Amino acid sequence: MEQVSQSSPSRNLDGVRISTNFIPFDLTLAILSRLPAKALIRFQAVSKLWFSTIRSKDFVNSFLIRSKTQPRFLLTFKHFDSRKRFIFSAPEHKRTDKSSTVVARHDMTISGLVYYIKSRPVNGFLCCTYGSSIAVCNPTTGQIVKLPDEHYVFTLQSQQKEWRKIEITQGVRYFEVSGGLCIDGVVYYGDERSETIVRFDVRSEKLDLIQVPEDTDIVDESSLVNYNGKLGSVELDDDDMMVLWVLEDVKKQELSLGMECDLPSEWNGLVKGYVSLKGETHSDEVIMVSSRLISSEPFSVLYYDFYRESIRRVVVEGLVDDEFRRVHGIGKRTREVLCFPGYVENIIFIISNTSGTEPTIGHQVYAYHPKSRAAT
DSSP states (O other), X not given: OOOOOOOOOEEXXXXXXXXXXXXOHHHHHHHHTTSOHHHXXXXXXXOHHHHHHHHSHHHHHHXXXXXXXXXXXXXXXXXXXXXXXXXXXXXXXXXXOSOSEEEOEEEEEEESSOOBOOSOOBTTBEEEEETTEEEEEETTTTEEEEOOXXXXXXXXXXXXXXXXXXXXXTTOOSSSEEEEEEETTEEEEEETTTTEEEEEEXXXXXXXXXXXXXXXXXXXXXXXXXXXXXXXXXXXXXTSEEEEEEOOOXXXXXXXXXXXXXXXXGGHHHHHTTEEEEEEOTTSEEEEEESEEOTTSOEEEEEEETTTTEEEEEEEESSSOHHHHHHHTOTTOOEEOEEEEEEOOOOOOOOOOSSSOXXXXXXXXXXXXXXXXXXO
16 A cells, blocks of 8 residues: 655644644544445554554444445355355345446455355355355455354353353254345244254244245245245245245244235246245345356346336346456356345454364365455
8 A cells, every 4th residue: 555645744823843644533434434345454454553443343333334235246156176166246236226237246265165155144244064064254354264063152242252052952953954044033044854944043042943835845946035024935836926925923833825926928938047036135126046157148136026016137247257267267167156135245353262262264274355365
């Protein structure tokens, strides 16, 4: 970073020499608060003051609040030959946007273990799995930290500031899950083996199983959504219908039919073409994306409005162009891609301190940002 040129000292009315290149801290804070996340990560190295300011709790919280007003798509795919996972993000499209395209940005590459990602991001964090290994990733800071092998709960209010074991409900598993979602302190995820939805209340630390209707593909073929503060699940059936199931009564622990909509005939072919459901936006639009990344075709995102029964298409540009494929040696083969809406950038750094050790970045896993040779 270029240093600000020193201006010649001036004198006040009493003839005292004063420096005119001093920047008040309040002004510095105002400037930093308007910078993008990637710049803030780099500018931590400017000075100790900037480092402590950017890492402070108040600054991190204020940045997250601002980031939540600018949600993004998170897109990721893996390349087994080079044992890498690539992570991109792009701005979410709004109804009022004049352009029907958004531009993706390469945020991070994970090397070492090709982690799987099945759950959507939460406050900028990704849950990554590889066999029984679980890691937490923050694409904004470029960190990936492996969690302990045993299952624990950590609460920020805990005075001991240490991990604690919880009791596991009979029949509940922590693998083969899909569609994780958190609503009002309750985490939901699908168990593909038992064809049920698991409900975990963070406050009571209690696990329950929710039964799904028979002859439906709610767990593995659709996405869990937040439907007006209730758990919902959207399904695409074979009759070109989009079906919304809703958990109306938590005590009954079962989903009921909420709404059915016919898909526009002109979109049937596109929707049937390897499209997966990915939740909803803040404007209650259901999002559908292609599950394949094809070099010869643009990557599209579909927005479906249940109430207006309207659909719009947005093209994501800059996602794995020819130059990126050449540099990373991934060729022009079709790739399976995951897309998660509602991703927000978070500049907080992950700290792993489960046994009194220093923070770690997983076992034989390295994370780095594009345009940087330094491993995080």
